[in-house]
Structures are given as structure tokens and as C-alpha cells.
């Protein structure tokens with residue numbers, strides 16, 4: 001059986017599929033607020049065929065993302081079809097979703113019933129007014145909170161919350177998120193801001209780093225570090241009284257490229273081997289021109305071999321990615 005390994009010996013088993021680059025939020029650190037979708041969307045059967053071939057090559061985990069994936073009608077059936085795929089050892093691939101949560105409340109249980117295992121909801125503030133300023137959409141907070149609660153109800157466990165902190169904008173939310181994790185029984189994960197935004201406003205000074213988050217949170221309550229898997233991107237911590245967990249994903253201050261296990265398919269069917277790739281690999285074009293599954297698998301294997309060794313955030317001569325986060329699939 002073919003296996004996906006790159007030239008640096010990393011085993012690739014984690015696939016992200018962006019099913020649209022449209023989004024109903026305009027988060028200040030992600031989008032300009034005026035630019036809309038830039039790339040096409042494919043019929044679900046095309047993503048499904050790609051996923052089937054990739055699972056045959058060793059992918060064990062599939063995360064649906066975007067843009068905002070819940071804007072796509074038919075996502076429940078797509079999840080059901082993904083859940084029917086089988087990995088080399090005969091098991092169902094793990095299926096996860098990253099969403100802004102705005103449309104989640106109604107669909108959390110149907111997604112669970114279709115085979116979704118876990119959900120990550122993005123929230124960058126836990127107060128409604130600040131939330132609206134970040135997302136540039138009025139009255140979203142209550143809908144997202146309902147989505148988080150519906151996901152817990154549907155046992156899409158553990159429900160994770162992604163939070164990007166920007167200095168001078170929402171870094172005062174750290175402790176509030178600690179309280180939120182404890183009260184709502186969700187795992188909050190702070191993600192360091194990366195230079196992947198449409199507006200190109202990133203500077204190293206805006207990034208609120210792992211060390212700062214940890215220092216602030218430990219002033220609130222004593223913490224204990226939780227042992228984590230080598231391939232896990234988040235450093236994990238629990239509050240010492242056993243109630244509540246949070247993690248920090250620190251690609252800027254503590255890069256983890258050496259054990260990256262991910263590749264991505266964009267909404268228009270291009271393969272990307274790194275968030276910071278400066279080129280795409282056109283898997284969909286090959287499909288459209290009638291390539292067999294074997295040919296597509298050979299193409300994927302060759303592309304993955306050349307996965308970038310690491311990103312170069314903050315280094316002189318840094319070349320921005322050819323797609324920003326919303327267009328590559330976060």
C-alpha cells in the first residue's frame with residue numbers, strides 16, 4: 001500500500017478540506033470586510049473522491065473548514081459519505097469541523113448523527129459587544145453560544161473553541177476565556193496570530209505569545225501542564241482544581257513544523273502542503289481531465305514528498321503565502 005510521507009520523514013495523516021471560501025463573518029484579523037469569495041466551489045462528489053483516494057493513502061483524520069463550511073447546503077450528507085470511508089485498518093476516519101458557529105445550533109445533532117466526531121468553534125471574545133466588533137456582524141454572539149451548547153448536547157466532544165488574540169484588541173479576554181472553559185466545559189485553544197490575513201496588518205508586536213497567555217492565566221488560577229502527543233499542535237494545560245482545560249497553539253513563538261502531519265484541499269480542489277505555501281497543486285484539473293484513481297494517487301504522493309520543511313514567519317525575506325487563511329482553509 002502507498003503511504004504519504006514527505007522528504008523530511010514526516011508521515012501525513014491529517015487532511016483539511018475547505019468546502020467554500022465564502023464566509024458570513026468578516027473577522028478583522030482575517031478578512032478585509034470588502035473582499036468576498038475568490039475561488040470556486042466543487043460539487044461534494046469531487047471532494048469525496050479526493051478524500052477516498054487520500055484515505056487509501058493513509059489519511060486517518062479529515063477536518064472540514066472554509067471560509068465558513070456551514071454555508072454549504074448538503075454538508076450533512078457529505079459528512080455521512082465521508083463516514084462511510086474506511087482507513088487501511090478498516091476504521092472510520094475521524095471527522096471534525098471548524099466553524100464560526102453562527103449556523104451551528106440547528107445542525108449540530110444532524111451532523112453528529114451523520115458521523116461527525118468533533119467540532120471546533122472560533123470565538124475571539126466572550127462578550128457580545130466585543131464579539132461584534134471583531135466579527136463585524138451584529139448580534140452573532142448569542143447564536144454562536146447556542147451553537148457551542150448544542151454541540152455539547154450532541155456530544156461532539158470535546159468541543160473546542162479557537163481564539164486568536166491581538167494585542168490592544170482582545171488580549172484582555174484571556175481570563176474571561178479561562179472562566180468560559182470552566183463554566184461551559186469546553187476546551188479553549190488560543191492560537192497565535194499568523195501573517196495570513198487579507199489586510200496584511202501582521203507585525204510581530206501584535207502577536208500575543210504563549211508565554212504571555214500562560215503568565216496571565218496563571219495569575220487567575222494555578223495551572224498544570226498536560227502531557228501531549230508529539231504530533232499535537234497545542235500545548236495543553238488544566239486548572240489545578242481539575243475544572244477546565246485550555247491549550248495554546250504557538251506557530252510563531254514555538255513552531256511545530258518538524259512534526260506537521262497536515263495537507264489541505266482548497267475549495268477549488270488544489271492541494272496545498274503548508275499554510276505558507278507559495279503555490280497550489282491542481283488535483284482537480286487532473287480529475288477533470290479524466291485521470292484514474294491510480295494517477296491521482298501518484299500525483300498526490302509526489303506533491304506530498306515536496307512538502308515545505310517549515311514556515312519562515314518573522315524572518316528577513318519572508319514571502320507571504322499565495323493564499324490567505326480564508327482562501328486556503330484554516
Ligand code: SAM
Nearest residue numbers: 030066067068099100122162193194196325330
Ligand atoms: N469560518 C470557520 C471558522 O471561523 O472557524 C473556518 C475557517 S477560519 C479561517 C479557521 C480558523 O482560522 C479560525 O479559528 C480563525 O480564527 C483562524 N484564523 C484566521 N486567520 C488567522 C490568522 N491570521 N492567524 C491565526 N489564525 C487565524
